[in-house]
Amino acid sequence: MSGQLFPQDPTPRRLALGPQACVLGGFALPHLGGVMPALQAVLDAAPLRHLVTPGGFTMSVAMSNCGALGWTSDRRGYRYTRDDPDSGRPWPDMPAAFERLATAAAAEAGFDGFVPDACLINRYAPGARLSLHQDRDERDFDAPIVSVSLGLPATFLFGGLARADKAARVPLAHGDVVVWGGVDRLRHHGVLPLKDGEHPQLGAQRINFTFRKAG
DNA sequence: TAGTATCA
């Protein structure tokens, strides 16, 4: 039962996290046939890597990107770049299957016309985590954030505008999508350390896509 | 402060 927010409901499942924030249970599942091969191609061209924070710590989550802009971090700070700093080449194009999934999920959550130009790919091995933070490196905060969960279940933290606000704990399963925007766009969020396990399709890992309009 | 460790 761990991570099963929506046990036996066959229809579109939604859980409100705020006025303009929600979880869409299992929303990504019908799209995965097109998404998984594309993911493989993206990671072949831009391998996952562990970024370093401005404070000098290596992140436990391994990251890559596709789309016109990619999120990166190093000692100089956080930013979006056109090129992969590791290869010097542009980030791989965002696969059409990725963009369709993101746009459909946003529309389902009430954000019509979402066109992401950035997809951050996060890979969580057991133990990997992401501490509470805000997404504030984008040019404007008009567009929502669309976050897709694949593989092992995880506990998502959804806090408030202030970092000290108590964060809700939301179990996320394979295929769940979280969308937040509008008045909820700058809410803090994170992921608890991933528990060990084995997923039938993805093995001992969790993959997360975070779609944004960064530029 | 997109981090970690330690200690209640």
Added chain:
DNA sequence: ATGA
């Protein structure tokens, strides 16, 4: 496991 959870929070300071």
